Each structure stands twice: as C-alpha cells, then as structure tokens.
Amino acid sequence: MDFGRLFVIAISAIFVNNFVLARFLGICPYLGVSKKWDSALGMGIAVIFVMTLASFITWIVQHFLLAPPSGKYDLTDILQTIAFILTIAALVQFVEIVMKKAMPDLYKALGIYLPLITTNCAILGVTLLNIKNDYNLIESIVFGISAGVGFTLALLMMASIRERLESAKVPKVFKGIAIALIVAALMSLSFTGFSGLIAE
Amino acid sequence: MTLILISIVVLVSLGVLFGIALGVANKVFYVKEDPRIAKIEESLPGANCGACGYPGCAAYAEAVIKGEDIDKCTPGGKDAIAALGEVMGKKAGKQKTRKIAYLICQGDRELAPRRSEYTGVKSCAEVKLVGGGDKSCSYGCFGYGDCEDVCPFDAIHIMENGLPEVDEQKCTACGKCIVACPQNVLILQPVDKEVLIRCVNHEPAKDVMKECKVGCISCSMCFRACPIDGAITMEDNLAIMHYEECVDCGICAQVCPKNSITDKRSQERKIPVINEEKCNACTLCYRKCPVDAIIGGKPKEKHVIKEEQCIGCLKCYDVCRFDAIDLVKERPKTIEFYKDKKYNRTDGEHVKK
Numbered sequence: 001m002d003f004g005r006l007f008v009i010a011i012s013a014i015f016v017n018n019f020v021l022a023r024f025l026g027i028c029p030y031l032g033v034s035k036k037w038d039s040a041l042g043m044g045i046a047v048i049f050v051m052t053l054a055s056f057i058t059w060i061v062q063h064f065l066l067a068p069p070s071g072k073y074d075l076t077d078i079l080q081t082i083a084f085i086l087t088i089a090a091l092v093q094f095v096e097i098v099m100k101k102a103m104p105d106l107y108k109a110l111g112i113y114l115p116l117i118t119t120n121c122a123i124l125g126v127t128l129l130n131i132k133n134d135y136n137l138i139e140s141i142v143f144g145i146s147a148g149v150g151f152t153l154a155l156l157m158m159a160s161i162r163e164r165l166e167s168a169k170v171p172k173v174f175k176g177i178a179i180a181l182i183v184a185a186l187m188s189l190s191f192t193g194f195s196g197l198i199a200e
Numbered sequence: 201m202t203l204i205l206i207s208i209v210v211l212v213s214l215g216v217l218f219g220i221a222l223g224v225a226n227k228v229f230y231v232k233e234d235p236r237i238a239k240i241e242e243s244l245p246g247a248n249c250g251a252c253g254y255p256g257c258a259a260y261a262e263a264v265i266k267g268e269d270i271d272k273c274t275p276g277g278k279d280a281i282a283a284l285g286e287v288m289g290k291k292a293g294k295q296k297t298r299k300i301a302y303l304i305c306q307g308d309r310e311l312a313p314r315r316s317e318y319t320g321v322k323s324c325a326e327v328k329l330v331g332g333g334d335k336s337c338s339y340g341c342f343g344y345g346d347c348e349d350v351c352p353f354d355a356i357h358i359m360e361n362g363l364p365e366v367d368e369q370k371c372t373a374c375g376k377c378i379v380a381c382p383q384n385v386l387i388l389q390p391v392d393k394e395v396l397i398r399c400v401n402h403e404p405a406k407d408v409m410k411e412c413k414v415g416c417i418s419c420s421m422c423f424r425a426c427p428i429d430g431a432i433t434m435e436d437n438l439a440i441m442h443y444e445e446c447v448d449c450g451i452c453a454q455v456c457p458k459n460s461i462t463d464k465r466s467q468e469r470k471i472p473v474i475n476e477e478k479c480n481a482c483t484l485c486y487r488k489c490p491v492d493a494i495i496g497g498k499p500k501e502k503h504v505i506k507e508e509q510c511i512g513c514l515k516c517y518d519v520c521r522f523d524a525i526d527l528v529k530e531r532p533k534t535i536e537f538y539k540d541k542k543y544n545r546t547d548g549e550h551v552k553k
Contacts, residue, residue, distance in 0.1 A: 065210055073206050083214060090218035094225050101229035172321045 006142045009135070011197065013146035019122050020154040021184075021191040026122030030155060031180055033113065040159035044152025046113040048145060051126050053095065054088050055144030058127040059137050061087050076131070084127050085119075092118040122151060157187065236287050237261050243283030245275045247352050251374040264288065274299075275353065275372035297390040299373040301356065301366045305341040305385040306398045306460070308361035312337045312412035323349075325382045336411040339401040341385045347377035394448040397422070397432070397441045399460040404437055416460045422452035427491065427511045429544040445545060447490040449513035454531070469512050470527035474503050478524035485516035485525065491543040491550075509543075509550065 019025045026047075033043040061083060066075045075083075096114050099107040107114075117123060126147045130140040161183050170179050240261040247257070252272035254260040264270055270284040277298065318327055318334035324346040332338040343362035355370035356377055364377075368391060378386045385400055397416070401408050405417035418437040426432040431445035432452060439452075439460075453463035463469070474485075474494075479502045486496045486503055493509035494516060496502065505516070512531040543550050 061214070065214065073203065075203075075207055075210060078203075079207055079211060083211060086211075086214060086218065090222060093222055094218075097222070097225045097229045100231050104231075172323070172326065 006139065009139055009143050010146035010149075013143055014150040014153065015191070015194040016197050018150045018154055018191055018194075019125065019147050020151055021188040022195075023125065024188075025125040026120055026151055027184075029113075029117065029120060030151075030158060031177065031184065034155055034158040034162055034180070037156065037159045037163060039113075040155045041152075043113040043117075044148070044155050047117055047120070047122065047151050048148030050088075050092055050095070050114070050117055051123055051144040051148040051151075052141060053091055053144075054123050054127050055130055055140045056137070057091055058084050058087055059130060059135075059140045062131050080128070080131065081124070084124055088123055088127070089118050122147070154187070158183065161187075234265055236265055239287050240264055240284055243276070243280055243287070244273055245280065247275055247374075249275055249352055249372075249374045249376065251275060251372070275374055277372065297392060299388045300368055300371040300391045301347075301373065301375075301377055301386050302389050302393070302396060303341060303364055303366065303385055304387055304396060304398045304400060305339075305363070305383075306414045306462070307335070307337055307340040307412045308363045309343075310361070311414050312340055325380075328382045337401055337408075337415060339383065339385075339403070340399075340412065340415075341381075341383060346380045346382065347386060350376045350380040352376065389443060393443075394464045395441075395446065395450045395453055395461065397439055397452070397461050399438065402436045402438050408437075414459050417458055419457060421455045421457060422461060425451050425455045427451060427543055429542045447511075447513050447515070447545075449490075449511040451511060451531075465514065468514060468527065469531050470514075471507060471510050471512050471529040471531050472505060472514065472517050472525045473528050474505055474516075475524045475526055476502055478522050479503055480522050480524070482521070484519045484521065488515045488519045490515060490545065492548060511543075 013019070017023055020027065020030045029043055029047075034040050062076070062080070063069065066079055066083060067073075092114065096107070099114070126144050130143055133143075135143055158180075162180060165179060165183070174182070237258075241258055244257040244261060248255075250256070251274045252260045254263055254272075257273075260268070260272065264284060265288075270288055270290065271281050273280045273284075276283075313336055314334050315336045316331075316334045318330065320326055320330065322344045324333075324342040324344045327333045327342050327344055333342050335342055341363055343358055343364065345358040345364065347356050347364050348358055352374065353370050353372055355367040355372070356364050357367070359365050364386075373388050375388060378384075378388060383400070389396070399412075399414070399416035401412065401415045403411070405419070408415035408417050416438050418434060418439065420434050420439065422439050423432045423434050427449060428445055428447055431442055431447070433440050433442065441452075450463035450466060450469050453461040453466055454469065481496060481500050481502050483497055483503075486494045490513060491509055491511055493506045493511070495504045495506060507529075514527070517525045517527060
C-alpha cells in the first residue's frame, strides 16, 4: 500500500480541496449549523461518520452492482447518482436505528444532525468523486474520512468566528446571514492559499 | 433495451434489499418510547419560546414525563395544563393568575415630544445608542417596536401615538418583550392588576416637568396617601410601587397630580356599605379584605364595614355572592384623610405614621 498517496489524498481533501471552502459543497449546513460551537462539532462528527461509511458502501455498490468486475454491463452513467442517493439515505436510516438502540448517548449527541445530512450534497460529492478519481476501497475510505475532517474544520472555524461576531458591533444591515456570507467568502479566499501545497 | 432492463433490475433489487434491511433493523433494534411524550407535545403550542425553562416544547414534554410540573407552559395557558393533566393524570397546583405584559410609560408623542429627529434604523436599541435616544425623556418608551418585532404571538403593537399596546387576549407572558426592551419599561403583572405607577424617570422634578406631561415629579403624594405600609416608596426622585404589597386600592392614582398613576377602575372607587338584609355572613368579604376593615367572621354574625378603616379597594364588592354590598359613599379625595392610616400587612396592625 502506498502511504504517500493516502497522505496526499488526505491533505488534499482537508486543506487544498476543502469540501466547503474550495469545492463549495455542503454550504447549507456550513451556514445553518455554524452558530454554536457545540452544535457545529456534533454536525462535524456526524458528517465524518456518515462520509466514511458512505464511501465504503457506495464503492461496493459501484464496483459490484453498477459496474461489476465481469464487465457485462456498465450502469455508471445512468444509475450512479440515484443509486448512491438511495444507498446513502438507507445507510443513514440504518445507522440511526442501530445507534438509537446500541449507543443512545451518541445518538442523543448527534441528535437531529444525523438525519439532516442524509441529503447533504457533500456526502454525495465524496462518493461520486471516489469513483471519478478511480480510488480503490482503502483510498475511498481515507478520502471519505479526510473530506469529513475538512468539513468539520471549516465548520468549527466558522462557528468560532460567528460566536465572536455575536458580541461584535455589526451594522444592522449586515447582521445574521449577511455577515456570515462575508466571513465565508473571506475564509474561502484564505484557503486558496493552500492551492500551491500539492504539485500534481 | 437490455441496458434498461438491467438498470431496472439493479435499482429495484437495491431498493428491495435496503427496504428489507431497514425493516429488519427496525424490528431488531426497536426502542420503546413513551407514547405520552408525543401526546404531550401535541397539546403544547409548539412555539419553542422557552418560557418553561426548557430549550423547546419537546424537551419540556420529556421533562413532564419525568415528573416536572405541568403548569410551566405559559403560552399554552389553561388549555395546555388541562391537556397535560389528562395525559399525566394529575392536576396542577393552585392556579396562578394569568400574567400579561404592561407598559409602564405613558409618554406618547404628544405628552413627551421628541427632542430631535432620528432617521436611523427603526429600533429602540439603536436609538438608545445615539445620545440616549430621540425622546425628551431618556427613560421612557421610544416606541420603535423592538417589543413588537420579538413577540412570537403578535400580541404587542406600536399604536399611532408611538406607544406599544398589549393585546390582553393574545399575550402569554412569555417575557420576550421584557428582555428585548432596552428601556425596561415593560413588566409582567397579573391580568387583573388594576393600579400601576407608569413612570420610570429618575430625574429631578424640574427636568421631568420639561420632558413629559405625565412624568413622576416625586411629589410623594402617592407615598403619603398610600394606606399600605411599604406598598409605595420614594427612591431617587421616583415613586416605586412594590407589587407584592400593593392591594390595588387606587388611592395613589386618585391623588397623583400628574396622572402618572393609572387605575383601571378609577370611576368605580367608592366606600362600600353592606346591606344587612342581603348579607349571609359567609365571611368571604371578611377574608378578602386586605386591611381588616370588615367586622365579622363568627358564625351568623353579619358583616359591617368599618368606614374609618376602609380604603375602597372593592375586593369585598367583587367577591360577594349575594349582591349585598352597595357602592354608595364617595371616597374622600384628599390626601389628609389617608395620611395617618397605614396598614402593615405583615403584622396585621394599623399603624400611625
């Protein structure tokens, strides 16, 4: 196994091609759940969790159902998106049911965020990119974890800034979502500084 | 063609597979949840206002199951308590009187004019930052409607005179407007509170006179006239009402020279007389009188009102079930009459001051 490659995948997903700040995926929770640090952390962990699982499952679905190794048919173009959405939705539901029984504390901590991210575009993005980049199973899982970590990083940074904004003197017209969008733009701008990190 | 068939088969099998897996998981990992939680949540208003002290209606519903009191939801009012009581099989304690928000400022645009023209953001909190506001009185209500904006029940509105008006029916005493008001001129008091001091200006009389036509000039007439020991005190150029002592007799409103004190029943205030023929000696009025001005309390002893002690609060009149109390005598209007009659509610003694 090539650890160097895995490391590059991880760094790339966390910093260079950060899902929120460079790829602009998962903007909805990024603005919606970043008002408080605690809830941002909960959301972040839920996303890491689901992204990792989804990467794993969808890789199997892709390589054994949509484009089986026998090469008899290839449904990637027609069915990939809908099959992945179905898979992710079912997966999240399943995880929720199991968690409620087996780990009620974690279930309570993640709370509403777990079902919320069922339809998060960032999750679907990870799974689609896994296939597009021709990652193998291990690489897919690593990519899933680090994409989630990158998302959590962005979310926590945003939440910290917004908590301080609460007590800052912001002109009334900029209050709330307006200043949040400005902050998001500035953060995204600063993250472009990572783009020279990896020379492909 | 075969590609379409394969697609259908693959997707259907995928769906069926997941469906079965979820169905099985639901059975295997089934968690029993108290069905009462859902029932209670249904009967709560769902405004998630937090007046109960919990982060939302769902959290309160769970707390109720665990033994929390069922009368914590103020927006739900009696209906919610009744519904919760039915689910939980218990009754609320003594029903507290419903509270609503009151504005304790009367300085509308005419009585307390603006001293400058403010064209900024229409918000009381913003106005306050600009040199203490655009109103002549820097203590009073600005009337830019921070309370109206924050009210989740559409119960408070800024009227044409520039002051908010509370809708008695809609107000649920959730307390959001009280928090939002930068001037602290909104308070929560029982819906049947009759008398209120409606001024919060601490400035000396000379300044108040200039600023507002209904401002408290700290003449202390109300303080001297008040028949209850400690119900009104003078603090820092302002008469302060102590709500837990006040018995709503309205004498302060009667003597106030600036009309800073309002009395909902000012027209009714009279000294009551008990009609001996109709009186049933039920002791209701005797027990209700806040100043021990009614003789009676023994079986079959008809009640008589001691005129020299009666303050005309009309509590006995409201409570009498036999229509035996007539409001006939005018209540003395001079401060001299009440000056020496202080009643101490803790000792139950009439004290000379």
